[in-house]
Amino acid sequence: MNDDSNPSASAEDNAKKTEKEEKVGFKELELTEQINRALSDLGFTHCSPIQAKSLPYSLSGHDVLGKAQTGTGKTAAFLIAVFEDLLRQPAPEERFAGEARALVIAPTRELVMQIAKDATEIGKYTGLQVHALVGGMDFGKQLQSLHSRHVDLLVATPGRLLDMCERREVYLDQVEVMVIDEADRMLDMGFIPQVKRIVRMAPQKTHRQTLLFSATFSDDVLRLAEQWVYEPITVEIEPESIATDTVEQIVYLVSGDEKLPLLMNLITQPDVHNLMIFANRRDQCRVLHERLRNKGFKVGLLSGEIPQGKRVRTLDDFKNGRLQALVATDVAGRGIHIEGISHVVNYTLPDEPEDYVHRIGRTGRAGKSGKSISFACEDDAFRLPAIEELLGRKLHCEQPPEHLLD
Incomplete structure (x- = not known):
């Protein structure tokens, strides 16, 4: 079939246009009054690029394949589409406990909890019920919540969702809209077999709307998209749009021995507030956290090996200024949405260039400026060209100032 006979193909061509467009106001999208009111409460007046590109298609019922990083506004993009669908399609008169109308799957507990929080804010005037299912937290409480009220929107990690489905506590056969968030990270974390089983429990792709988002469009991601989405519109937000506009990026050329004293001096600088520090592996983060704590710094640790309850408390302490810095792995840091992070430090340069973009996207958010400082030593400087x-x-590389090495 050629493009002339395929309306979705021409729409896709339009979606891929790269010329700058004027800002689109949410009022122009003819959203329901409940959603407009909530967006107004949140101070949202104009769409971010991913929202402006995807919402005209998702709101009209198209499947969407979106390339966008965390921090671009994609969460609101798919949540608005989900709520609009649920509001415009009346709920069935007869509903069973655990029967979800819409489903969002995300790879990490932090991301699921953030999406559920955002959903509660965007949907607060809709009367629709939002549930979150994550591993590492009280199973009984989550089960009780499922039984106590209807499930309009379910946000879940793959493992806990599959567990609930296999126990016949959750049913996906009535799902109208399915969102698969951060598909590339799902691949990295080995969740794809679980996600495939979950998707098979939902209606066929021709009988549901599917929105799939990924930071990268690797061959593996595109192959999965072929299986899961139906005649999708492709929208892309390139990483440099968030990596370069609001974040000043510096690379300090150092030896391995200079990294710790350099980091300690950076933490104490007067312009540093809510510092995030990234390292590549759990053990690196654990050792770095211990060394900083031993030096008297108030530092939190966020990685997959930390119990969920403690991770929640650590994030709360960080958000409220009770910690000077937070040491995190890429997986744990991916789902963090915290305003006011002034600096990000790459203690070790990431193995995957895309993770560099995700890391520095923790700062310079919501139109504010931020600063990214990367340490490049003899062990990891070879990763710079790919980034x-x-x-x-090119990234600006320099020797660190003497006063930061004392």
Whole structure:
């Protein structure tokens, strides 16, 4: 079939246009009054690029394949589409406990909890019920919540969702809208077999709307998209749009021995507030956290090996200024949405260039400026060229100032 006879193909071509467009106001999208009121409460007046590109298609019922990083507004993009669908399609008169109308799958507990929080805020005037299912937290409480009220929107990690489905506590056969968030990270974490089983429990792709988002469009992600989405519109937000506009990026050329004293001096600088520090592995993060704590710094640790309850308390302490810094792995840091992070430090340069973009996207959010400082030593400087290739430009490399090495 050629493009002339395929209306979705021409729509896809339009969605891929790269020229700058004027800002789109949410009022122009003819959203329901309940959603407009909530967006107004949140101070949202105009769409971010991913919202402006995807919402005209998702609101009209198209499947969407979106390339966008955390921090671009994609969560609100798919939540608005989900709530609009649920509001415009009346709920069945007869409903069973655990029977979800819409489903969002995300790879980490932090991300699921953040999406559920955002959903509660965006949907607060709708009367629709939002539930979150994550591993590592009280199973009984989550089960009690499912039984106590209807499930309009279910946000879940794959493992806990599959567990609930296999116990016949959750049913997906009535799902109208399915969102698969951060598909590339699902691949990285080995969740794809679980997600495939979950998708098979939902209606066929021709009988539901599917929105799939990924930071990268690797061959593996595109193959999965072929299986899960139906005649999708493809929208892409390139990483440099968030990696370069609001974040000043510096690379300090150091030896391995200079990294710790450099980091300790950075933490004490007067312009540093809510510092996030990334390292590649859990053991690196654990050792770094212990060393900083031993030096008297108030530092939290966020990684997959930390119990969920403690991770929640650590995030709360960080958000409320009770910690000077937070040490995190890429997986744990991916779902964090915290305003006011002034600096991000790459203690070790990431193995995957895309993770560099995710890391520095923790700062410079909501139109504010931020600063990213990367430490490049003899062990990881070789990763710089791949990062620069992804960004499409050279990074400024320099020796750190003497006063930061004392």
